Amino acid sequence: MGHAFSHRVDPLSGDAADGVLKMEPAKASWFFLMVAGSVLAFAGPWNPVPIAASAGLAAIGLCCGHSVGLHRLLIHGAFQAPSWLERGLVWLAVLCGLGGPLSLLRHHEVRDWAQRMPESHPWFGHAMPFFQDLWWQLVGHVSLKRAPKIQVEAWIQQDPFYRWLERYWMLQQLPLALLAYLFGGLEWLLWLVPVRVMVGLIMHQVVGHLAHNYGPCEPIPGNSVQGHNLPLVGLLSFGEGYHNNHHRHSRSARLGFGWQVDAGWMFIRVLMALGLAEQVRLPGKGA
Numbered sequence: 001m002g003h004a005f006s007h008r009v010d011p012l013s014g015d016a017a018d019g020v021l022k023m024e025p026a027k028a029s030w031f032f033l034m035v036a037g038s039v040l041a042f043a044g045p046w047n048p049v050p051i052a053a054s055a056g057l058a059a060i061g062l063c064c065g066h067s068v069g070l071h072r073l074l075i076h077g078a079f080q081a082p083s084w085l086e087r088g089l090v091w092l093a094v095l096c097g098l099g100g101p102l103s104l105l106r107h108h109e110v111r112d113w114a115q116r117m118p119e120s121h122p123w124f125g126h127a128m129p130f131f132q133d134l135w136w137q138l139v140g141h142v143s144l145k146r147a148p149k150i151q152v153e154a155w156i157q158q159d160p161f162y163r164w165l166e167r168y169w170m171l172q173q174l175p176l177a178l179l180a181y182l183f184g185g186l187e188w189l190l191w192l193v194p195v196r197v198m199v200g201l202i203m204h205q206v207v208g209h210l211a212h213n214y215g216p217c218e219p220i221p222g223n224s225v226q227g228h229n230l231p232l233v234g235l236l237s238f239g240e241g242y243h244n245n246h247h248r249h250s251r252s253a254r255l256g257f258g259w260q261v262d263a264g265w266m267f268i269r270v271l272m273a274l275g276l277a278e279q280v281r282l283p284g285k286g287a
Helices: 025-043 048-075 083-095 101-116 130-139 160-167 170-184 186-211 231-236 243-248 263-273
Strands: 019-023 140-144
Touching: 025 130, 025 140, 025 186, 048 083, 048 101, 048 170, 048 186, 048 263, 083 101, 083 160, 083 170, 101 160, 130 140, 130 186, 170 186, 186 231
Parallel strands: none
Antiparallel strands: 019 140
């Protein structure tokens, strides 16, 4: 399948600067539910085995699912993959607990559009003080008085599997929770579900804040928000911390250039070797 639009938002259809911050009850409730489960896990015994399993599953989901499957493949069309693989990777992204694939795609498109505008609300660029920004990214959103028009490809918007994931994204944790409980009881369930999801939610926003405020940056003229390259953050976030690279080459499958370690790109290289990734976009080659 192919992506018809490099950007899905009509750039002149909205105002990126005029808006107010609003709490999202469902988003906030989900986060605090994960926090409550994490508190129970932290209060119990710290068994290294379920902790390691939780960390490993989080790494696979965030790298292969969120960074590669959702961000680079579905959102940016940085490469092409068989439908079964694309859907599998997007499901892994949903298992991270950040949201449904269609809402995350639309949210990403609006944020990218706002960052390309001459002026934008501070929420779009993580421009508020750290803890204030973290709070509003985790529990709310900016409601624009004049929201932009978004055109998402029909093959994505009408895909039955993606629509099902969008509707039941929270429930994707239940099979994993059941398996964890049957295998190791409540301790395993708490570490593999709420702790893993809570850490992923927080670190996703921490990476966003750092990568839009600190580190080397080659500015893009006319953009209200710039990305920055942070080597350590890039290493820990599977390539997502090289955000200046991403802003300048948004459709590139590779986010870390030269010596910059990009685990997501390493995974794509494995897919390429297996014949499962084609039409791979790189800087100077369609990105």
